[in-house]
Amino acid sequence: MGESTIRAVDGVSLEIAPGEFVALLGASGSGKSTLLNLIGGLDRASGGTLQVMGRELNGMNGEDLARYRRHTVGMVFQSFNLVPTMTLLENVELPMRFAEVERSERATRAKEALERVGLSARMRHRPSELSGGEQQRASIARSLVNRPSLLLADEPTGNLDSRTGDEVMRFLEEFHAAGMTVLLVTHERAIAEKHARRLLTLADGRLVGDVPTGGVQ
Amino acid sequence: MKANDTIELAARNLRESVLRNSLTTVGIAVGVASLVAMLSLGIGLQQLANRRLARSGLFNTVIVSSRDNQAFGGPRQRRTAQDDKPSPPLDDNAREKIAKIPHVLEVYPDMRFMAEVSAGAKPQFVQVSSLPPSAKDREAFENLHGKFFSAPDAAEAILQDEFAKTLSDKPDSLIGQELSIRYAERAGTAERSAPGDTGGGNAVDELVASGFSVTRRTKTLRIVGVTEHDPEAGMRVGRAAVFVPLPLAEGLNVMLGSDLREMVRSSYRGRVYMALTARVDDPSRVQPIEDEIKKLNFSTFSLLDAAQSLRRFFTILDLFLGIFGSLALAVALLGIVNTLIMAILERRREIGIMKAVGAADSDIRRLFFAEAGVMGLMGGIVGVLFGWAIGRAINGGTNIYLRSQQMPSETFWAVPWWLVVGAITFSIVVSLISGMYPASRAAKLDPVQALRYE
Numbered sequence: 001m002g003e004s005t006i007r008a009v010d011g012v013s014l015e016i017a018p019g020e021f022v023a024l025l026g027a028s029g030s031g032k033s034t035l036l037n038l039i040g041g042l043d044r045a046s047g048g049t050l051q052v053m054g055r056e057l058n059g060m061n062g063e064d065l066a067r068y069r070r071h072t073v074g075m076v077f078q079s080f081n082l083v084p085t086m087t088l089l090e091n092v093e094l095p096m097r098f099a100e101v102e103r104s105e106r107a108t109r110a111k112e113a114l115e116r117v118g119l120s121a122r123m124r125h126r127p128s129e130l131s132g133g134e135q136q137r138a139s140i141a142r143s144l145v146n147r148p149s150l151l152l153a154d155e156p157t158g159n160l161d162s163r164t165g166d167e168v169m170r171f172l173e174e175f176h177a178a179g180m181t182v183l184l185v186t187h188e189r190a191i192a193e194k195h196a197r198r199l200l201t202l203a204d205g206r207l208v209g210d211v212p213t214g215g216v217q
Numbered sequence: 218m219k220a221n222d223t224i225e226l227a228a229r230n231l232r233e234s235v236l237r238n239s240l241t242t243v244g245i246a247v248g249v250a251s252l253v254a255m256l257s258l259g260i261g262l263q264q265l266a267n268r269r270l271a272r273s274g275l276f277n278t279v280i281v282s283s284r285d286n287q288a289f290g291g292p293r294q295r296r297t298a299q300d301d302k303p304s305p306p307l308d309d310n311a312r313e314k315i316a317k318i319p320h321v322l323e324v325y326p327d328m329r330f331m332a333e334v335s336a337g338a339k340p341q342f343v344q345v346s347s348l349p350p351s352a353k354d355r356e357a358f359e360n361l362h363g364k365f366f367s368a369p370d371a372a373e374a375i376l377q378d379e380f381a382k383t384l385s386d387k388p389d390s391l392i393g394q395e396l397s398i399r400y401a402e403r404a405g406t407a408e409r410s411a412p413g414d415t416g417g418g419n420a421v422d423e424l425v426a427s428g429f430s431v432t433r434r435t436k437t438l439r440i441v442g443v444t445e446h447d448p449e450a451g452m453r454v455g456r457a458a459v460f461v462p463l464p465l466a467e468g469l470n471v472m473l474g475s476d477l478r479e480m481v482r483s484s485y486r487g488r489v490y491m492a493l494t495a496r497v498d499d500p501s502r503v504q505p506i507e508d509e510i511k512k513l514n515f516s517t518f519s520l521l522d523a524a525q526s527l528r529r530f531f532t533i534l535d536l537f538l539g540i541f542g543s544l545a546l547a548v549a550l551l552g553i554v555n556t557l558i559m560a561i562l563e564r565r566r567e568i569g570i571m572k573a574v575g576a577a578d579s580d581i582r583r584l585f586f587a588e589a590g591v592m593g594l595m596g597g598i599v600g601v602l603f604g605w606a607i608g609r610a611i612n613g614g615t616n617i618y619l620r621s622q623q624m625p626s627e628t629f630w631a632v633p634w635w636l637v638v639g640a641i642t643f644s645i646v647v648s649l650i651s652g653m654y655p656a657s658r659a660a661k662l663d664p665v666q667a668l669r670y671e
Contacts (some may be wrong), residue, residue, distance in 0.1 A: 042664045070575025081570045085233045095574040097222045216590050
């Protein structure tokens with residue numbers, strides 16, 4: 001009793017080309033985060049196929065999926081998801097530890113990533129000592145250190161004021177301009193229309209809209 | 218993730234909850250300490266017993282006798298084909314051969330004889346025995362009143378306590394006094410017969426035997442000590458009342474019981490001994506040396522079996538002490554399981570983050586394993602130090618009590634290097650085993666669920 005299967009994402013069929021900046025819109029519970037988690041290799045689909053750069057994610061074992069998360073995708077979350085007990089530098093180094101990057105290179109790359117997001121002066125601080133915007137920038141730096149080709153951002157401005165949110169979005173635009181594929185999940189249509197080139201809309205787990213926008217030029 | 222990164226992250230995580238992890242580590246340390254303390258006492262007692270046995274001279278000694286004479290050796294040994302061959306004479310030639318066997322420290326004859334002893338009072342007819350210089354280190358002389366012989370051939374005597382009491386109400390007052398012994402000297406043609414010379418025939422035998430003479434002699438000795446314990450206990454039948462240096466006894470050319478036996482043999486073989494004592498450098502080599510001596514066609518006897526029984530007893534004792542000691546460690550291990558499960562609950566989100574940025578299940582499992590291992594290592598090191606201190610304290614406290622009872626101090630506690638290494642290794646291994654379940658649970662966490670956790 002009380003058991004029923006809820007299909008968070010159902011019958012969604014879409015293709016994203018390399019280098020695209022796509023925004024995924026929808027109300028709460030529409031399935032956008034679930035779709036993002038499936039693409040990010042954090043979750044597994046119960047059916048269908050999901051191919052990223054020619055590789056079928058559903059057929060991967062746990063180790064392969066971890067390797068995929070490590071090298072192919074970078075993730076930015078609404079709640080930043082920095083390890084609170086680590087400094088910013090340690091947080092940014094963390095993905096490289098799992099990628100078995102040498103200690104000296106690890107430090108260099110982490111510092112470069114933090115410099116790129118304007119946090120070189122705060123690298124010895126813990127997340128609790130930083131503002132929300134700074135934490136999100138650190139989170140972006142962390143998502144880039146393993147040089148992924150796909151950046152998945154789940155409501156990256158959701159916990160930020162509009163000015164700080166714009167700052168974060170500018171970074172995403174920069175990375176897109178450098179050739180990275182960006183998939184942005186948001187419920188703010190204005191942000192999606194301003195920054196993305198393609199707008200996907202989900203409702204009750206189904207894709208109900210797929211339109212181009214003015215977006216980033 | 219590389220091993221050094223895993224350990225570094227594990228140590229880092231442990232530092233973050235320093236109080237809880239320290240308490241868990243102290244729990245492990247107490248468990249290891251109880252194990253080390255128990256075993257250190259068991260090992261110490263075993264070493265004390267071994268030291269005592271070694272000093273008693275019982276367990277590194279082989280008594281050698283002729284196969285023709287089964288007076289020594291306790292139970293009769295199984296007959297072999299060699300038994301049918303005549304045993305060679307147990308003379309100085311045999312003594313030399315046995316002394317050449319590797320690991321034999323010395324071989325000396327059983328020189329005991331009856332003598333009339335007088336020290337002022339009425340003369341008494343008692344057994345006199347001789348002791349080699351090495352007997353000085355025997356346990357029996359640990360509480361010797363007076364001192365041991367000043368030189369190997371000194372004209373000195375040590376009295377057995379019971380006998381000394383028959384001479385004086387205050388046995389210690391005899392030390393320094395003179396004692397005269399009247400004994401039978403073996404003299405005449407026997408000296409002209411080379412050791413091992415078995416003679417050429419009956420006529421010669423009779424000639425040699427007929428030339429054997431016995432002369433009554435008196436020797437004055439100075440009493441240098443009185444011993445409460447019998448230095449030959451367990452090795453000789455009967456109890457001697459007076460002990461003299463072996464080289465002195467050999468120089469006196471005393472007539473021994475074996476001389477009388479040789480006189481009545483159909484073939485006289487010169488001076489032979491009733492028994493020889495071979496002292497071995499290590500009790501573990503007693504058996505091979507016994508086998509070597511048996512090849513020379515002599516009978517042997519040792520207390521090796523008794524030593525083996527003792528070793529078995531201590532092995533069982535150590536096992537029981539180890540089990541009791543491990544009980545505290547078992548309780549401490551539940552602490553590790555508890556701490557790590559708490560850590561999973563607390564760090565649920567962190568595990569999700571690690572998985573999101575590329576950690577595999579195996580990385581998370583190894584990380585929790587490493588945390589358990591680091592706690593085991595630290596607990597092991599601290600526990601060994603605690604255990605060492607507890608053992609030392611028990612030893613010290615017991616010695617205070619022993620001294621208050623006018624008893625000598627003893628060291629019955631030992632922490633050998635292998636116990637240190639073994640206890641730390643054991644602590645790490647059991648900690649890793651305790652960490653298996655929490656590590657597996659952490660590795661299986663669903664990253665999406667973990668990231669949602671607040």
